[in-house]
Amino acid sequence: MSYELPKEAEILWLDSYYKSDSFEQGRLFKQFFKSFCEQAFALNLNIYQDLGGFPIAFDEQNAYSSISYALHTLTPYAQSEVPILHKAKRIKGEVSLTEHQNGRVDFWCMEKERKFETWLESKKLWLNIGTKEWQFTKSCEYLIDNVFGQIKRLKNAGVDKKANKYAEGAVFKVALLQIPIVYNSKHKPSNEEIESAPKYLESLLAEYLENKMGLLLGALDMRPFGGDEVEGECNPYNILAAVVIQ
Template sequence: MYEYDIHKRFSEKNAKLYQYTLEDSLYKSNSVGVKVSRGDKAKGGRKLKGFYDELCRHIFDINLNLLEQIREFPITYSERSNSAAIAMALSRLTPYVISEYGVDCKGVDLREDESQNEKQRRTIDFWCATEGNNGLDIWIESKHLWLNVGKRAKRAFDYHCTKRIRDAIAQVKDITQLKQAGRLENYNDFKLALFSINVFCMKTESPNMNELDSIPYEVAEMIQNVANEMGVSPQGVLCSALDLRPSMNTPKENIYHLYGKEYLPFVLLCGVVV
């Protein structure tokens, strides 16, 4: 049986094929720190960062095991394909996890989009709570994005990805309105828009891979800028990176870059705290 050991998975031994990093330049624990959901005031921002880091490592570990064993990589397909891995990863961290959390939103003025206000009920992708007196309550909405980093690509999100970013942030903002309307418990919680991102290029358009080191930061900044354009100031942005560049030009390249004509230098998990 597979161990799901994130320390073993991302050990120095495996670094020759892939590496894990956390980009946190746009996240300041003190500015994100709030009173946690239960118990006295605590460094909520620091706790959330630690939780997020561990969550992402578990999500990547689960996906890598599927890729290596059965040639499936759901994190690269869609948010629905990756939802099981997110639920599994959350359950590795806490027993308190609910997916597709249903909320009655009839009569709640959620946003300017009238079609949203006509809905009788909506769901939130995930809710979880960590254990202990200083536990965290976290709401999560997930979306899947893609970014072309080929030589002739703009290295910017297209219209469809930008819309997905805006939709996820708007959905996370709805949670505040639902709480104010009494449809959700008024926890002092965290609201997280979580984006899985394929960073890819055609092999015929491969850039100098050493010039892609800044991609996790660039992606985090692009998503933050979309939020700012919406009039939303994120409390912080974290970007976990599964760096698959080490596996290029090795005997195992075709395992980790499963689309024959493409390279997948990174798979990212970018979290926006709203």
């Protein structure tokens, strides 16, 4: 089963910090991510219009069902909570020992034609544009550092092209970020400021990128669905962002 986006739905695609040709199967992954966002947004808009909630924007655990659904509309090859073994260095006396530590990755999937594998860690952030300075909170900064560390450590768990068992070769390690853009209705920014928020968020996330990382964003405009017409917390955009390394 799959859902279609309503006719009034508008998604802004941002890729200023993603160079397709710098990744093996980079163009195919970019299209995969776009289709993933469309499916995740379509499901959540269906729930939003019927029940008034947008689960993928609530918290990390609420997002899992939407992520699983969107992946399975694109490929039969998808799993959650995939066990892995991390290699860790420990110093005992003057000897460096290699230990294996059990871990789990939020999601693994493989493109339906087996062109690439993706190992995906999920985190929920937020950006308040009703304040004087648009910046991530300390909690969000901690989550960003945490998820970047998670995808970088995957190499120590043997997640790379050489260890690829199923796909043709390409392996992506992805930090999937769910980011509602919000403000209090008493502190509403101007329309021009609201319009600029997704692009500003892209540049804000880009400040955290390291060598050989890419960034893709899909920004769903919630204003046609009343996201800016509520008392209290308004939600003009919901963002799905992918920080990508190989």
